[in-house]
Amino acid sequence: DAMVIQNPRYQVTQFGKPVTLSCSQTLNHNVMYWYQQKSSQAPKLLFHYYDKDFNNEADTPDNFQSRRPNTSFCFLDIRSPGLGDAAMYLCATSRDMGGLTEAFFGQGTRLTVV
Amino acid sequence: AQKITQTQPGMFVQEKEAVTLDCTYDTSDQSYGLFWYKQPSSGEMIFLIYQGSYDEQNATEGRYSLNFQKARKSANLVISASQLGDSAMYFCAMREDVNRDDKIIFGKGTRLHILP
Numbered sequence: 001d002a003m004v005i006q007n008p009r010y011q012v013t014q015f016g017k018p019v020t021l022s023c024s025q026t027l028n029h030n031v032m033y034w035y036q037q038k039s040s041q042a043p044k045l046l047f048h049y050y051d052k053d054f055n056n057e058a059d060t061p062d063n064f065q066s067r068r069p070n071t072s073f074c075f076l077d078i079r080s081p082g083l084g085d086a087a088m089y090l091c092a093t094s095r096d097m098g099g100l101t102e103a104f105f106g107q108g109t110r111l112t113v114v
Numbered sequence: 115a116q117k118i119t120q121t122q123p124g125m126f127v128q129e130k131e132a133v134t135l136d137c138t139y140d141t142s143d144q145s146y147g148l149f150w151y152k153q154p155s156s157g158e159m160i161f162l163i164y165q166g167s168y169d170e171q172n173a174t175e176g177r178y179s180l181n182f183q184k185a186r187k188s189a190n191l192v193i194s195a196s197q198l199g200d201s202a203m204y205f206c207a208m209r210e211d212v213n214r215d216d217k218i219i220f221g222k223g224t225r226l227h228i229l230p
Binding site: 031033035041042043044045048050051053055088090092094096101102103104105107108110 | 149159215223
């Protein structure tokens with residue numbers, strides 16, 4: 001059974017039209033991550049939540065926002081998608097145990113901007 | 115500064131041979147975790163193996179083992195008896211937790227091709 005679920009799997013959006021990607025988890029993990037992965041590149045950390053504490057990476061554009069209304073759900077909002085935002089977006093969750101536990105990934109949302 | 119370095123962009127290996135994927139890391143923390151993930155062309159990220167910084171034994175999971183050399187800050191992945199299905203992208207990653215700033219950072223990856 002899937003433990004980290006991302007919806008939708010594929011998203012096509014228009015240039016400049018706001019889009020929201022969602023992630024849900026059944027693991028009750030308190031840490032959640034959002035990554036952007038462009039073709040043939042490493043996943044790049046955009047931001048993460050430690051409980052309700054939000055940590056934004058310094059180089060994450062302001063165009064990207066996130067919400068975590070409860071432990072189970074996390075959303076990635078792209079306010080005005082550009083062509084350069086086309087990528088795979090990966091959500092991951094983990095427990096906080098001093099860095100000694102793995103992260104579980106969802107299957108990703110592949111975003112296309114037209 | 116790059117925290118995770120994978121120096122092999124691509125590798126070609128004959129089926130049934132063992133393969134070592136290199137990974138070096140940089141951290142000043144005493145407590146951290148090191149991971150390897152496999153990403154096939156479908157895009158999903160599959161967890162393979164992890165090593166905690168305080169673990170004295172090298173981690174093993176089936177055909178996967180992690181050659182952890184703490185003093186050299188290296189965490190190489192060894193795949194024994196490679197199979198065609200092992201062809202994929204492989205990422206080394208490190209987790210640090212500094213005052214609730216809990217990050218997992220990935221290296222650039224190694225694309226592994228297994229030849230029949």
